[in-house]
Amino acid sequence: MPRSLEGRLLSQIDQLRGGVRLGLRTARAFARVVEDELGDRLGNALPATKEAVARRSVMDDLLQNHTPEGQMPMPRLRSVKLPGVDFESSNCINFLVEFEFEGRREDVPRTAYVKIPCEETWPRVFANTLGYWSLECLFCARIAQHVPIRIPKVYAVAERGSRFVLVMENLKESCDARMFINRDMAAGTTPERAARVLETFAELHAHFWGWGRTQREALLPREFDTYRSRRSKRVTPMLNAAALDPAHRAAPDVVTERLVETCRLVVDRWDAVLDAWFHGPLTLCHGDSHLGNCFEYDEDGRTRVGMIDFQAVQWSKGMRDVQYFLINSLEPEVLAENEESLIRGYCEALRSRGIDLPYADAFEQYRAFSYQTLMVGVVPLGLAGLTERSETVLAVTRRSAAAVERLGFREWVEQL
DSSP: OOHHHHHHHHHHHHHHHHHHHHHHHHHHHHHHHHHHHHHHHHTOSOOOSHHHHTSHHHHHHHHHHOOOTTOOOOOOEEEEEOOSOEEOOSSEEEEEEEEEESSOOTTSOSEEEEEEEOSOHHHHHHHHHHTHHHHHHHIIIIIGGGOOSOOOOEEEEEEETTEEEEEEEOHHHHHOOEEOOHHHHHHOOOHHHHHHHHHHHHHHHHHHTTOOHHHHHHHSOGGGOTTTSTTTTTHHHHHHHHHHHHHHHHOTTTSOHHHHHHHHHHHHTHHHHHHHHTSSOOEEEOSSOSGGGEEEEEETTEEEEEEOOOTTOEEEOTHHHHHHHHHHHSOHHHHHHHHHHHHHHHHHHHHTTTOOOOHHHHHHHHHHHHHHHHHHHHHHHHSTTSSSOHHHHHHHHHHHHHHHHHHTHHHHHHTO
8 A cells, every 4th residue: 555545544544533532522521511400400510600609608618628739728708799790701701709708817809700611501512522621720729839920829729520610819909910801812912012921931931841751740641631642632633624614614715725725734644743743842831822811910110921711731832832822912914024033032031041942943833833823713713603702713813824824834744
């Protein structure tokens, strides 16, 4: 059998396996959602509404019995209120609660930010199929305390069945943070703000740069890896492949036939692509590092950047976060004009922290990882309504498609 035909056959078999695994995982996720609906009647499911979470007994249990590792519980609550403040989210219900604690302690918060799953069934099934809510819960419970950059303090983490509850610091109260939403990302940001964000990435990445496998496994196990875990390695390309044709039909001017062919080539050469992405020193990456998951705050007279929503945290190369932010958050012409200086600035920020990443290597990684940014737009565009608002998806997919073409990503895949 000719080598090219053999490779194509093996790729098709892998895609079939991925499709079967994806179907089984989706069925299990749907069953967990249904079980939680039944659990509501029996009283053994986690609360699914704002009103249920804000009951004093429920919140008291969260703050007393579900604190992150190594953290002291809060004092007992006298009362909990819903002030009617909600926050935009692509796949969750995010809202504010007001606390009144028993006794007098100045170190306790007056308000907190709470995050629970959305109400719609299929986004909940999708999230449980891919596991990104579980990943965020793991981050908040075990990893957050090791992160050197400014992130929200975590007061409580509870996960059961298909549901979770996160109770976290209200950054507006504690540091008067300027928050961003997905519409800000869709509108596009400035090179100056992008440079501040990349400085934060360098601080995060340098801290974990080059950790050995044993260290990495102890902090964030490989079973949660979207690309390389046994349960996800074949599912991810299958999900990508399933989204291509409907995404092309939904936006043929953005997801062109040539772009679809490029993506299919990636799926056919998936193992080689993974080897290239994950060869060499790895670090802890945010994984969903767009503007909507950043916030700004003042510290010692400087504007600094922190991060929220670690639903895609992963071990990867630092340039994965860099290209994801730049391609998603800057208009193509602005990016093309400022790309080199921004990447060089990131490399210099790493160098100031003892990490040597030559620009040529950084740019090659930047080019290689551009596909991941593209698929984050194509998948929800093709599998409509699962995670994102359509106008935001179209904006980032348009930018990603332009970057993939300009950077010659297809030629990068062909030479593997």
